[in-house]
Each structure stands twice: as C-alpha cells, then as structure tokens.
Amino acid sequence: MSEVVAYKDSNNNYWDTEVENSTPIKHKSEDALNIMRHDMAHILAEAVISLFPNAKPTIGPFIKNGFYYDFDLESTLSDDDLENIEKKMKEILLEGRDFLKRAVSKKEALEIFKDNKYKLELINNLDNSDEITLYEQNNFTDLCKGPHHKSTKDYKASFKITSVSGAYWRGISTNKMLQRIYATAWYSEKELRVYLKNLEEAKERNHRRLGTDMGLFLLTDLSAGNVFWKDKGLTLYQNIEKYIRSEQQKLNYFEVKTPELVSNELWIKSGHWDNFKENMFTSETDNKTFALKPMNCPCHIVLFNSQLITYKDLPLRYSEFGKCHRYEPSGALNGLFRVRGFTQDDAHIFCSGDQIYDVCNETTQLIERVYKKFGFEKIKYNISTRPEKSIGTQENWDNAENQLKKVLKDNNKEFNILEGEGAFYGPKIEYTLEDSLGREWQCGTIQIDFNLPDRLGAKYKDKDDKNQVPIMIHRAVVGSLERFIAIILENTNGWLPLFVTPIQLAILPVSEKFVDHSNQVKEELQQLGVRTIVDSSDNKLGYKIRNSVSKKIPYSLVMGEKEIESKSFTLRSNEGKNTSFDDIKLLSNFFVSN
C-alpha cells in the first residue's frame, strides 16, 4: 500500500496522477477520507445493482461526512431495502474490491453505457478533449474521473446508510426525480458512532421540541408557516427586539412601523409585482388589490418621500421590526427556520455615495456586537460583487465594492469575494455565523442599492440645492427574529442568554409553609425587573429542582427556614453551583445587569 493516495491541484481538484501544481494526498488525510467516501459510493452502487439489476446509477459524489448516490429505480426503496443494501455492501467490503482505472474512447463509452441514458448524457456533455475514464470493480463499471484508492483493503471503512430521498436529475426541477441514498462513512467504528451520536444530539436540540417543552410557541396547521407566540416565547422575542433597538438608538436610528397590507400600486412601481407576485399574499378589497408586504424597503422609501430631505439629514436611518409575509412553497417550510410570516430586524439607510464607508463601518461593528452578545464568536464574511445582469454605473459599483472591502479590512476581518454574486442593484456583505454544532447560518447582510430609490422617486437636496438620488443601504442584523430564535435555541440547547431568557429564576419553597414568603420575594424581585416564578406545587425540593432545570430555567432560589433566618439568598445555577447574596438588590442586579 502506497502512502500517497492521489494528488490535489491548486483548485482543490483530485487527480490520480501528478499534475501541474499538485500536492500528494497522504493516506488517511482529510482528502483521502473524501476519496474513501467516493470509493464507498461505488461500493453502494455495486450493491444496489446486484440487488436491483435494472437500477440505473447516475452520479455519486462524496459530501461532508459521507456520500450519496442517485439511482433511477423502478420501485421505491423501503427501509428493508436499505438494510439489505447495507448488508450487501458489508459483504462486498469483506471480500474487498480493487478499483481498476481504464481510459476509453467516447465511442466505446457510449457503447458500454448504452442502457443508461443518464451516463450517455454525461458522456455526450464531455468536451472532446476530455479523457473518458472508467473505474471497474468486480463486475461493476462506473463512468468516473476518479481518483480512487487502489483497493478497499487499503483501509477499514465504517459506514451507515442514513436516509433515502428524492433528488432531481442534475438538480433541475423539470427533470425526473431520482432516488438518492445518503450514507456516512469513516475510517473507524468509533468515529462513525461519534458522528451518529452528534446527529442524535442535534435532534435532541431541535428548536420545535425545545419550543414545546419551554412553552414558547405553537405551530399549527391553522396557519402553516406562521407562528403562534405564547407569552414566554413573546417575552424572548421582545427581549431580543429590545436589545437590538437599544443598540440602534445609540446609532441614531429612527424606528418606524409601516403597514403590512399595502396597495399593489406600490409593488407595481417597485417592480416586485412583476417579479415576485407569485410569492406574495394578496387581498381584493374595495375593488382594489392589496398585498402583504414581502419586504419593508418600498415602505421606507414612501416615508422618505413624504418629507423634504436635504443633505444635512443624511445618513438617514429608518429601522423597523417589520412583519413580512412571503408565500414559501410548502416543501420549504421548516419549523421557525423557514416560515411564511416573519419579522425582519430591518433598516434602510439613505446616504450619499461618499457616506457608504462610514455607514457600513458602523453597521458591521453593530452586527458583530450583537452576535457576540448572543455568544457567537465565529463569523464568516462574504462580499458579493457585480453580476453580469445589473444596473448602475461602473463607477458607482467600483466605489461601493471598494468601500465594502475597506470596511472589512479596517476591521481586521478576513473575507471571501463571491465574484458576480451580488444583487442586480448593488454589491453586498453577508454575515454567516457558526453555531456550537458546527452548522452555519447566514443572518446579517448589508446591501447597497442603486436602483430602488431612483425607481420610487426618492431624492434629497444637495449643497447646491440640486436634487440628488440617495443611495439606499439595506441591512439586517439577525435577519428574521423567528429564525434567529430557532438558531439560538439550538445553539444553546435551550439555555438562552440570561438577558433574553423568558424566566430567569424559579423560587422553590421547601414546603408549603414557605410559599407565602416566596411569593413576597417574587413580588420584590419582579419590581426590580427580574423575571421569576414560584413553584408552589406540592412536590419535594429535589423534584422542583429537576422540574425547573428541565424547563431550562437557568437559576433557582431555594426558600426555607435557613434562608429566612439568615436573610440571605443562595442562588443555584442549573449545573448545581451555588452563589450567595446578602441583599435582594444585589441578587436582582445579577439578573438585570446581565
């Protein structure tokens, strides 16, 4: 067995022979793991073909944590089928397979795969200059550019089929839907078990379950994609809003509230009616057509246009916790992550071209401050630049892109540039945060807009008393409050930051005798701004503690003879640590100042 498995070029493409600027891939490295997963995809295909001879294999790449393979099959795969496939794969691995590479002519390839229209399509799409290679193992041959290990005997593979789902051929929704088998694969049984355990852990942390257990919200088929907030959930929601509001006030934002239902006259002018009508909820009333706003920006321009604005007013910052509705396809709905009615922590900043830097600088710092406050330290930054189809002068684009880059550089941020990925109306920065399970969530955004103010007739007077069209900067910090709440719930497993958590403290009377006193303490703490409850149930202390912990209440206060006599407060954290406070004010400060 060779220590070098394959080669990697400067574009992170894998090759089985050395190419220009390539580096060797060492046995059992991260790259080798990917190659092993690709090997396993071939093993999966062989197993499927042996059990379902009429199955048409299509493509089967490695992915994060594993691999998949898409098949066109006559029947749908059941759980039993998956078990049998897995069993077959294990048999194959026990026998071991050597992967033999063979280069063929296009004509030969077309002949070999004449019964598989998918492979034929792939072959016909190859450039004539491309080498066509096959990998063979046992009696299974696949069209594949490789590379592969020489043999499955070079390593021990621990894998598990995780799911089967539909997937469109070539990812195009008008194409036939194939059956995709997902699996995970590792070099050891231990790593496999750890991965599967993490999957379980993620399931446990599911925000829907936490939302039910903690009594935060209700999702019902009475309004799919819309949230019924319960009192505790609304407290959380309002606390987040309150915190962001206070940060925005420091930056001279003007908070506004615009209607959710607006005449389509506005949407026609803004262009949304032409482009997104299908995704808007509409209503016919008084012989007029209205639509629930899918975004706030046109409404903010309506406000902007209602007054005479001069250069002295700029930058003018309108913020809104704006309730927006979008008709999302039924299959896209997903708990609080993807809903039809959501609240953007939105703002539109009207400014002149030379104010872009300052505005974006304060905004990027705001975004980072807010993420930190919620415990997110790892943030990724992307700048998206001018796409082919776009409006605005090259000068404006260059200016805006350069200022965005300068902002991130001056703040010592590393960032990726996504060439041509900007919106047609301007470039943007996107902020992606990483949670404690390693998942990434794109939340914040800053988008420069050269289009909408002009389109809706926004103008301000410059120093020479001439009308100018302002530049509008769209920005959101957490994006959608609903989605952000789901993210922080899963990130913390329900142990929300103290300053937003709906109930901060549970007072636990040791027996009924202390309930009255507990209620008095609760009243006092409530007056001091602490969110607290008393557990006056007829349960023992241990039971009450267990209860408050399982409801994710971060602190409890045991109330009994000792506490009343010593006139002190012993705070118990959910992990069981105790801290003593001599005075109720000091105790309340612990909660209020956090």
Add this chain to the structure above:
RNA sequence: GCCGCCGUAGCUCAGUGGUAGAGCACACCCUUGGUAAGGGUGGGGUCGGAAGUUCAAUUCUUCUCGGCGGCACCA
C-alpha cells in the same frame, strides 16, 4: 411544488378489521418534605379531515390538510 416517511391523550410514543393503551404531565388524597423523580386514586382521545370498500374502519383504498428528511426554491 417534487420524492419518501409520518399524523393515536397536553407531551413522547405503543397497538389492533370488532369504536383504544403506556410513561410523563394534570386533578384529588396521604406525605410537610432541604438540592435532578415519595406513595395512592382519578379525569382525559370523533385515533388530522373527507369519501369509499366492508355486517363492521383508528386499522384497508382514494382524496385532502399538516409535519419531518431531502430535492427544487429563498427578491
């Protein structure tokens, strides 16, 4: 929207062609208890909705609504 799976008590779930069961939660009683489950008794379900097959449907079939895992979509 598409493919697959799923929908039974407030929650988590079991179950059957003859109209249902567990644990937790809840109520009441006993216990007045000191840091993660004390004991007993009891109430609670049009088995997501509609239609069909059948002597009989929660169970089988079709349609429909909703959820989940993906795919597609995400201004």
